[in-house]
Amino acid sequence: MGEKKGYIAYVDTGGTFSDAVIVSPDGTFSTGKAATEPNRLERSFIGCLESAGKAMGKSLQDVLSNADEVGYGTTVGTNMIVSESEGPKLGLITTKGFEDRIHQWRLRPAGLLKPEAMHMISSGHPKPLIPRPLIKGVSERVDVAGNAVIPLDETGLRRAVTELIKAGVEGIAICFLWSFLDNAHEVRAREIINEINPGLMVSISSEVAPTMREYPRLMSTIIDLHIGRALKELLKTIERRLQEYGYTRPLLVMQAIGGVAQAEVVHPGTTLHSGPVGGLAGVEFLKRQYGIKNAVGSDVGGTSFDVTIASEKAEDFLREPIVGRYEIATPMREIITIGAGCGTIAWVGEIIKVLHAGPQSAGSEPGPVCYDAGGVLPTVADADLVTNRLNADYFLGGSKKLNRDKAMKAIQEKIADPLGIDVMDAAEGIIKIIDASMQSTLRTTLASKGIDPAKYALFAFGGGGPCHCA
Template sequence: MPSYYVASDIGGTFTDTVVIDSDGGVGRYKSSTVPDNPAQGVLDTLELAAGERGVPLERLLADVEVFAHGTTVATNAMLEGRSRKVGLIQTRGFGDTLPIMRGFKATGLEEDEIKRFRTLVKQPAAVPRRLIAEITERVDYAGRVVCPLDEADVRRAVRELKDAGAEVFAVSLLWSFANDVHERRVAEIIEEEVPGASVTLSSEFLPRIGEYERTLTTAVNASLRPVLKTSLDSFENTLAKAGLKTGPLLMQSNGGLATFAEVEKRAAATVMSGPVGGVVASQFAGARNGYRNIVTTDMGGTSFDVGLVLDGRPVMSNTTLIGRDELALPSVAVRAIGAGAGSIASVRNGVLRVGPESAGARPGPACYGRGGTRPTVADADLVLGYLNPDNFLGGRLKLDVDKARAAIEEHVAKPAGLSVEEAAEGIKTIVDARMADLVRQVTVEQGYDPADFAVFAYGGAGPLHAFSYGAELGCPQIVVPLTASVHSAFGIGCSDLTMVEELSKPLQTPPGTTDHASALAPEELNATFDELASRARRDLVAAGAAPETISFAKFVEIRFRAQIHVLTVPVEAERITAADVNAMVEKFVEIYEGRFGKGAAFLEGGLEITTFRVVATSPVPRAEFDAGTLGAVGGAEPGTRRVFSGGQWRDAAVYRTEHLHDGLRIEGLAIVELRDTTVVIGPGQDAEIDRFGDIVIQNR
């Protein structure tokens, strides 16, 4: 019997699914997202997959061996204010930790918002002050109890929070990562006072230094757990009723998969669940095609996401930025702006703006004919001639050119005094410039030269716009993978079971130290890593991983003494020796000076290890992907279509799937219409089809 490996990604506008057959064939499917019932969008794509294979949906699902999933539930709940009300319990004297924040008013804002100084204010606290209670207790930095826990005070606090409307509880006490005895007792008291209440302890969920970040992340996780659990339970039940026999896995922000049961406890670790899939897929495709340095660019219906693959590995961040909050959770580093095919264009005070507001899946762009009346990037692409109105979603959705023109004329062309075509090109130019600016922020502003990177363009709209923003950056190649329209889902299908365990255990070297192993005892480092590896192994085995398949990667966060920010340093040695400690410090200096300039390091001042991290992975069963996608010959001659480009109408060659073959060269201006996306090769560019079906665009 055939077996299938399925991965899905639910976006704001479209739901993408990849079905990999046991022989390695990759099927790509898209359907409109159903906001009120996300599982339905997935089932719609699976109906397409079943129909293509000539089997009933129930039969297809019964033969699925692995089902992996990416979700925006936690992200949307946080951004839209639909998370649960949290009752936060903190050490007496520290109840203002969240309202004070870090004092940075610009965190999470786009550049044009930062410039509006009159309206630049801090975001609302994640937990309002009325839902924060202080209790009497104190543990010092070494884990010593200096003030016993006042249990009567805890009971008072819990009752007050419950009466104030708290639906779930978070506990974040001072230095609890050094000694969790008080937090564990608080959890017991909460259960006694509010039986069955959901409780998140910072010492269990995030045992790391940084009072504000730890408290914020713990509170956010507590608020998201019930929302994610409800959604995942509904999703799993819906698919089970349709015939799925295996338990689904969920993508995490760190680029790995976890079981629904495990990830429910770490809901905040899923806020980048969808976007990181595209980075993982680009890493996979890059390794296959020989690209070690990649800028990943994902243009969907609502946002534009950018990440980096550096020397064959996704660039990671110690934090996860969601909205205007920075969570203390490691994630694949992805930056995003509100620039997608559904981004709405408008004229304000005579200035044309595009996004961040989006038309979403319902009603969507005006050209979808679902009731939308405001112009979007997709409407502009259609009016300019880049999109074929009869070939959208493989012809399943007919686009209405007249409605697109009417929306642009009313809301952009007339107010700006432009023709409809000029207004449409203005919309496209602005959104392309915004995307190029974000790529520059991720590369140039971080010390990387775009000329050293290939751009991978994917998402429903990325292949259409990449010829413009990619050329502006000066990158040598723009690669549109064959899986472009479902690239994030494909990446989810390429991922492994992953568990991250970390612990803050500050260790310092005295100023002037040259033999760092004398202050950072190898046996203490090994013991800490062993403890974390044991926890991670336990959780992976509970998720179904075979112990012999589990591998570990170790990292430390290091900073110079008296500095605030840390850098992550990999630890390669299986058992750390004195020589390995000194090598680790040398690696830290190398990374530090690479970021801040030669000579910036100051070892004479001493350094500090703040946090230990272990990343444990176990491979998920999957088929070997078929590398031979295209043959050596193509079909008939391409057609032509009029496209408005550079202020005038031009003839563009139009290629379809049947025209493509390995080694085919295409001279721009040209359009490649695949059944699930549209690729544009601009004037002054050439493209070649490689043996994997990827389209590689280069400037002449």
């Protein structure tokens, strides 16, 4: 008899590692891990699935050809925004008279670190995703009641689109005032663009973020295009690889608000922070399994530390979250994130010789010094290894060995010697600082919500959870 179908597989791509879990038809499960390759994320996806399949004694072909469901949580879009990576050249068409709206920030300190927020004037504005010359205004107007009081100037629209195409734009975002009440003008504008240049990427605000407040709605529409090409190309590549292994169903993608959507129809903007939301879903599941009313999730990854609250009263959502330095109108489950993980870089101030940790991260390339892949700056992972919190001979399930000598040398030269202390004391200092940052984030998050920690269970997960939060 043939094996029954019913495998379920999910993958999460983090800044340092990609993780997979495969659940078999009988309910048993296995996990797998692979290093995240920023420029070849599909390899990380397949690599961690292969690792999980091997752990249960199955080939990836056996698993995927008999799988009912394969899902993916990713921070590809988030990383593009936070790192200010170059995206496609975009244009914007908006209501005439409001061409400068995306250059007028509602929350200037949004996304700044505390030291930067204390000196806002010198911090400057976030990098505009669309320069002013590529923003065109078109005569049209829908009023607050959703009535079209000024018809769409189609002649002016065609002229604006032609100018943008001549300027070499690869996509056009459309956002008219009050279009979420009546989107006829935006839909017609898209039709005209498709007539002029079929195949050009077009995103309209009434579909991406049909909510009030034009600035976050504008930014959501632009970001949907900004990350759209890279994300959709990645998802298509992953789907092709899955098909090579016999998987015939749609690839599912985690959503920032919770739940999943098919890769073919997913809005790129809704995937922002979707990876950490998977952790929150796990906390909710374990709460029900163990009969716990209230819980806090603490996710220690290679790049960041995420805190989630799962209370018995209701789920917390952010109506207009901040991604990078941009306020958007894409609702998300509330997740508090700081730059503190096992890949966080430790350093000593040049003027005042004080030990710091973060927020910069070594990422997966080159990674911590102990990975022996070219990293030269000491990280939290190096300190964990030096203090024997990590087993040098059993990393990534024994598939990778760590170089303790190099980690110790880096901490000695970069931290211990400048501070005039012993290398073990320096390593312990790094750990104490990063743990204090995480503890402070947990405390302030709970205090800001008036939560009594004694009434909440703490779920520590992520690659560094057992080391730093358990």
